[in-house]
Amino acid sequence: MIRSNPYFEELGSIHVEIQALFDGSADEGALRRIMARFAPQFTLVTPSGAVMDYAGLHDTFARLIGARPGSQITIKDMELVAEYPSGAVVKYREYQRDSAGNANVRRSTAVMDLDSTGNVSWRHLQETFCTE
Template sequence: MSTSLYLQEVIDAHVEIEQWLSGAAPAEKLAPLLARFATQFSMVSPKGALLGYDDLSAMFNGGHGSRPGLRIHIDGFQIVQEWEGGAVVGYREKQALGNGDSNVRHSTAVFTRNAEDAVKWVHLHETFA
């Protein structure tokens, strides 16, 4: 049951990220996008930078429309570990820009889930493939 919940969250979040960074999403979509992430969110970027929620917020605030034509494809989804209130999942993310540039990254995400099945991103580690 929960596996599909986490998979859907990964897919839905990346749809929103794609729309935001490509510029397809209107400005009022920023708050719901940021609400997906816990305030204690942390991230290791593909280049090794350590980021917190404030960094993520600043990145999205300044990133609207910064990646024209962005397309994101998610595959290779797997549950690494799951427990009553969360999970660790892995997936592969392929990004392609309108100008033909592309990259692939392997990602591991930690999620929390409350009694109402609301999922929050707590940690994300991305590595370029």
């Protein structure tokens, strides 16, 4: 029997919601639902090396609502780096493109928390631009 991996499921499902937010097809509650998936103490190290907190992430997502028509996000090469009772560290590659021809690939490492009810939240994310 194959055990489901809540971290990989979270990676897939949140990127579907972010894609809809970027391309403008998300419903009115999408930003609230997306932000509920991040811990209040969340931090992001962007590909440029800047550090963003929860509020900065919220502002960035709010600014990008509908800003990338035809947005497509694909997640590949998911790997569990470490797993422990209260969470895990995962890495993956993220491919983004839009209808204007903008495209990028990122290697990302995420620290995710797991609560007693099985809910996953994002604690930290480090993104690095890369080629295929």
